[in-house]
Amino acid sequence: MKEFVYRWSAQDYSTLDKVPFIGYLTDSNRNILVATGFRKWGMTHSHVAALLFRDLILDKENPYETLYVPSRFVTDPSVKRVIQTNVDVAKHLVKGKLKKPTKKVDDLKNEEGAIVQVDGKRCGAYKDKNGKLFLVDSTCTHMGCEVKWNSGEKTWDCPCHGSRFAINGDVVEGPAERPLKQVQEGDL
Ligand code: FES
Known part of the structure; x- marks a missing residue:
């Protein structure tokens, strides 16, 4: 049997709707930009992030701004997934105990x-x-x-x-x- 000499592993973040967060962290704070939740698509989304960041900083319009905006769950009244996620956490908490x-x-x-x-x-x-x-x-x-x-x-x-x-x-x-x-x- 072959021996595994090296192993590689990583954790991969995912957002609730599986679309990355790229943009201002919050609407009110325009000093912090965030790019995360790439779900293994880092090579592609890092480029999207670079272009989007450039346009945000230069105050230029970018058609993808609203798609990736990190505050979309706060402004979206249909937060069903957020609630479901918290229910899942509660289930883990009780089941584990x-x-x-x-x-x-x-x-x-x-x-x-x-x-x-x-x-x-x-x-x-x-x-x-x-x-x-x-x-x-x-x-x-x-x-x-x-x-x-x-x-x-x-x-x-x-x-x-x-x-x-x-x-x-x-x-x-x-x-x-x-x-x-x-x-x-x-x-x-
Ligand atoms: S990471 Fe939140 S309870 Fe463990």
Whole structure:
């Protein structure tokens, strides 16, 4: 079997309507321009962004300004997708808390991570290649959803707003700003 010597992975942001945000961050603040949510179409949309930014800065008309304007959800009264997204977050929040982990620390092989039960409590557990155990509180420090194990990248990922944490709980990517709490087996 072939060995994978290198791996590459990335997170890709997507807006609610899947069209990038390119333009002024808000209508009232004309000092900050934003370009994001390219959904793997960065080569194309970075060029669109450059042209649109040029026209916005020079106060020239551009036919794509309204298509990409980042404030479109605020001004659009049909915010059904926004509501649906928040309902999905709430579902993750409740479901994550109710689901009882079936694994225990002893079930984990080296280089494996999972949500486990330790003394009846949920924890995120990972054993490194030498069998060293890392235990973290599985409650996301952003808004309290339950993180999930990402075996491809060996991170704890939050399904609610995309925060990611390292095996020792450090923040890899926000919106969370605080690390997951490290847990010692004796603490529980
Ligand atoms: S609860 Fe928001 S990123 Fe985890």
